Structures are given as structure tokens and as C-alpha cells.
Amino acid sequence: APVVTPPANVTAEATSAVGALVIYAAATATDAVGVTDLTYSRESGTTFPLGTTIVTVTAKDAANNSGTATFTVTVEDTTAPVVPPPIDLTVEATSAVGALVIYAAATATDAVGVTNLTYSRESGTAFPLGTTIVTVTAKDAANNSGTATFTVTVADTTAPVVTPPADLTVEATSAAGAMVTYAAATATDIVGVTDLRYSRASGTTFPLGATTVTVSAKDAAHNSGTASFTVTVTSLTPLQSWREQHFGTVANADDAADAADPNDNGITNLVEYALGGDPLGGTTGTAILPQLGRSADDASQISFARCVNHTDLTLTVQAADSPAGPWTDLAQSTAGAPFVVLAPGAAAPETGTGDTRNVTVSDLYPVTDPAHPRRFMKLQITNVGEN
Numbered sequence: 001a002p003v004v005t006p007p008a009n010v011t012a013e014a015t016s017a018v019g020a021l022v023i024y025a026a027a028t029a030t031d032a033v034g035v036t037d038l039t040y041s042r043e044s045g046t047t048f049p050l051g052t053t054i055v056t057v058t059a060k061d062a063a064n065n066s067g068t069a070t071f072t073v074t075v076e077d078t079t080a081p082v083v084p085p086p087i088d089l090t091v092e093a094t095s096a097v098g099a100l101v102i103y104a105a106a107t108a109t110d111a112v113g114v115t116n117l118t119y120s121r122e123s124g125t126a127f128p129l130g131t132t133i134v135t136v137t138a139k140d141a142a143n144n145s146g147t148a149t150f151t152v153t154v155a156d157t158t159a160p161v162v163t164p165p166a167d168l169t170v171e172a173t174s175a176a177g178a179m180v181t182y183a184a185a186t187a188t189d190i191v192g193v194t195d196l197r198y199s200r201a202s203g204t205t206f207p208l209g210a211t212t213v214t215v216s217a218k219d220a221a222h223n224s225g226t227a228s229f230t231v232t233v234t235s236l237t238p239l240q241s242w243r244e245q246h247f248g249t250v251a252n253a254d255d256a257a258d259a260a261d262p263n264d265n266g267i268t269n270l271v272e273y274a275l276g277g278d279p280l281g282g283t284t285g286t287a288i289l290p291q292l293g294r295s296a297d298d299a300s301q302i303s304f305a306r307c308v309n310h311t312d313l314t315l316t317v318q319a320a321d322s323p324a325g326p327w328t329d330l331a332q333s334t335a336g337a338p339f340v341v342l343a344p345g346a347a348a349p350e351t352g353t354g355d356t357r358n359v360t361v362s363d364l365y366p367v368t369d370p371a372h373p374r375r376f377m378k379l380q381i382t383n384v385g386e387n
Contacts, residue, residue, distance in 0.1 A: 002031035002059035004038075004069035012048070014077040017112050017141075019049040022073050029059030029067060036062050048075045050112070081110035081138035081146035091127075093156040096191045098128040101152050108138030108146060115141050127154050129191070129221075159225035160189035160217035162196075169232045170206075173250055175241065177207040177233045187217035187225065194220050206233050237312045237385045242273050246280055258383055274315065274381045276307050276356060290379045295362055302377040303360045305352075311336040312385030317348070317361040319374040328374070331361045335384075 007025035014020050024044045029035045041056040042048065052074045059067045086106050093099050103123045108114045120135040121127065131153045138146045165183040172178050182202045187193045199214040200206065210232045217225045240250035247256035255262040258270040263280055267289065272279045277288040290304035302317055314334045318327040331339040331348035338357075339348035345365030350357045363374055 001065040001067035002029040002035050002061050004029045004057050004059045004067045006055075006057050006069040006071040009072045009074070011074045011076060013079065014050055014075050014112055017050075019047050019075045021045065022048045022075065024055070024071075024073060027057040027059075027069065027071075029057075031059070031061040031065070031067075033061045033063060035059050042073070048073050050075050050077065077112045077140060077142035077144065079111060080144040081108045081114050081140055083108045083136050083138045083146045083148035085148035086134075086136070086150040088151045088153070090153040090155055092158065093129055093154050093191055096129075098126055098154045100124065101127045101154070103134075103150075103152065106136040106138075106148065108136075110138070110140045110144075110146075112140050112142065114138050121152075127152050129154050129156060156191045156219060156221035156223065158190060159223040160187045160193050160219055162187045162215050162217045162225045162227035164213075164215050164227040164229040167230045167232070169234065172208055172233050172236045172240070174244055175208075175236060177205050179203065180206045180231050180233070182213070182229075182231065185215040185217075185227070185229075187215075189217070189219045189223075189225075191219050191221065193217050200231075206231050208233050208235050238310050239273060239312050239383065239385055243269075252383075252386055258386075270381055270383060274306060274310060274313055275304055292377060299362045299364045300375055300377055301360055301362045302379060303358070304379060305356050305358050306333065307355055308336045308357055309355050312383065314382040314384050315339075316380040316382070317346075318378050318380060319343075319363045319365075320376045321374055323376055327378070330363055330377075333359075 005028045007027055010022060010024045012020045012022045027038065029038055037060040039058045042053060052072050054070050054072055056068055056070050084107055086104060089103050091099050091101050106117065108117055116139040118137050121132060131151050133149050133151055136148050163186045165185055168180065168182050170178050170180055185196065187196055195218040197216050200211060210230050212228050212230055214226055214228045236250060243256040244250050249256050252258055259268050261268050267277060269279050275288045290302050293301045295301050300319065306315060314332065316332045317330045319330055320327045329342045330346040331341050333339045338350055339359060341348050345363060347362045348359065350359050352358045363377065365374060
């Protein structure tokens with residue numbers, strides 16, 4: 001028989017799920033008489049399936065003697081699938097845990113075919129705050145693996161929402177203003193508020209006038225939200241300023257009370273204030289009290305000096321036939337304005353400049369009607385600012 005020398009064994013890479021087209025070298029055969037025929041069980045240049053195929057080479061001579069030899073053609077898949085990386089994704093946090101994230105599916109290609117595609121973190125699940133690397137793994141039938149990665153970033157870019165307390169108006173307790181305690185602000189944030197601050201703290205002294213208080217809230221991502229409210233400290237009334245000057249308080253209480261007489265001169269604080277007296281200056285303050293008298297035409301008169309800048313008082317001069325009354329309003333000064341005559345037959349001239357006016361109120365009515373000899377007069381002082 002002829003002696004056949006086969007080609008070397010061949011290994012080829014699969015080009016599809018069917019296998020690969022393989023071209024191998026020709027075999028050789030020798031025979032003393034001569035080889036008449038050389039055939040192959042699977043021809044070169046044809047498709048070989050995945051795996052190992054044994055190719056038999058047969059040589060014949062003229063006497064029909066046959067010689068054979070074999071070699072192998074192995075078609076294998078050693079190429080991993082190719083996974084194009086998906087696009088990186090950034091989403092807004094929906095809670096302190098992070099956010100539920102749905103991302104687009106990855107794709108993978110392989111000459112033989114992808115049998116499995118998996119993700120290190122599935123779409124539609126909760127991703128934590130920050131950046132998470134997602135690995136996509138594709139496998140083929142030969143268990144070759146290809147991977148790609150993309151990132152899912154859960155960010156908190158939303159500022160806290162601040163609800164400030166209501167605007168507040170308080171009365172001053174001194175020339176410096178007033179100590180003000182206000183209600184706490186609130187703040188909400190999907191991730192959580194880590195810091196809440198005020199531009200001016202509750203329980204501290206606020207000056208006279210309107211002060212804007214800004215409330216600032218921050219979350220863990222340092223997003224800031226703000227809101228503001230106003231604290232208004234009303235100015236001291238003239239009487240409150242007078243009390244603070246003499247007694248160190250604006251309260252109508254104790255020695256500073258309107259009806260108090262701290263220097264025991266028989267004149268109350270409200271009268272001292274209205275008529276320019278000194279509430280702490282000794283015990284001989286009768287000079288500031290109204291003086292009663294009669295005019296040349298026999299009219300009853302009351303004279304006194306009043307402070308015109310005391311806008312929180314109403315001064316009313318009254319007259320009566322007897323101490324029991326009834327009393328008739330003759331003239332009145334409101335909020336520091338000049339006296340206005342209220343009854344027929346009355347007169348209320350004022351003299352002087354600056355902060356003090358000398359006032360004389362006359363009651364001419366008894367002169368014209370002797371049956372009603374009004375000989376009793378009084379000055380009524382009303383603290384309008386504090387009722």
C-alpha cells in the first residue's frame with residue numbers, strides 16, 4: 001500500500017456558531033508503483049464544526065492498494081464576547097438611602113453567540129448616595145467572559161426647604177431694644193437636615209426697629225436653603241423713655257408706676273412727667289402743681305406748665321360747681337398738641353417756646369350765669385399710650 005504522510009494537526013478559531021472554514025496543507029503519499037488517487041474524508045476549504053474533527057487521508061495505487069493516515073482539525077472558541085459599556089448615569093436622590101435607578105440594558109456581541117448577560121447591580125434596584133460601579137459580564141457557550149463597566153451616581157443637589165416662624169412684633173424694654181424669644185423654624189429635606197442656624201439667635205437682645213432674621217438649613221451634601229422672618233421692636237414711648245431715664249425700667253410698676261410717689265412729695269409720677277417735675281428730686285415739688293386763681297373779670301382760672309413732647313398723654317381741664325361734680329370739660333390737649341376749647345365760655349391760651357408751654361385755662365361761664373358759680377377746677381392727666 002502507499003505510505004501516506006498527513007499534514008500537521010490544525011487548530012482554527014471559530015468564526016460563527018457553525019464553526020469555521022478551514023484550509024489545511026495537502027498530504028503526501030509514496031508508492032513503489034505510484035499513487036493513483038489521494039482523497040480526504042473532509043475537504044480543505046470547507047466548514048468544520050466546533051470541536052475536533054478527524055480527517056482521514058486515503059492514497060491508492062494502480063493495484064488498488066490503499067494506505068491511510070489521519071490528522072485533526074480543531075475549531076475552538078477562545079474569543080470573549082465584546083461588551084460596549086453603557087453610558088454613565090446620574091440621578092437625583094429620593095431619600096437618605098439613595099434612589100431607585102432604572103438604566104438601559106447593555107449589549108454584547110460574540111462570533112459564536114452570547115449565552116448569558118449579567119449585572120453586578122440590577123436595574124430597578126436602590127442605589128446608595130455616591131457613585132456605584134456596575135460591571136456587565138457576558139459569556140458565550142465556551143464560557144469565555146467579556147466585561148464592561150459604567151457608573152451610576154446618586155447625587156443630592158436639592159436644597160432643604162425652610163419654614164420660618166411668623167413675623168414678630170414686641171415692645172421695647174429699654175433704649176437698647178428688647179430680649180426676644182421666637183419660635184423655632186423647621187426644615188425638610190429628602191436626605192435629611194444636618195444643620196439649622198439663625199442669623200440672630202432667639203433669646204438675645206434685638207434693637208429698636210425691624211430686624212430680618214435669616215434661617216439657613218444644610219443637608220449632608222452641603223446644599224443650603226434659606227428663609228427669613230422679621231422681628232420688630234417698637235420704639236419706646238416718651239413715658240417709657242422717661243421711666244428708663246429715672247428708674248432704669250420702662251415698666252409701669254413699683255417705683256416707676258404712674259401712681260407711685262418715690263420721693264414722697266405728694267405728687268405722683270404721672271403728674272411729675274406731664275408737668276416737668278423730678279420724681280426723685282426731694283420732697284418740695286409743689287411748685288409744679290397747677291395753681292388756681294381768678295381773673296380780673298372774676299373768672300375761675302387754672303395755670304400750669306406742660307411738656308409738649310409728651311405725645312402719650314391727654315390733658316383735660318375740667319370745672320364743676322362742687323367737688324362732687326358733675327364736671328364739665330373746658331379744654332383738652334391730646335398727643336402734645338395745643339389745648340382746644342371744649343365748652344362755651346372757656347379760654348385756653350398758651351405761652352412759651354421749646355419743650356414747655358405755660359397754660360392758663362379760664363372758665364368765663366359763671367360770670368355770665370351766676371346761678372352756676374363753677375369754682376372748682378382740676379387737671380386730669382391720662383396715660384393714653386398704656387390706656
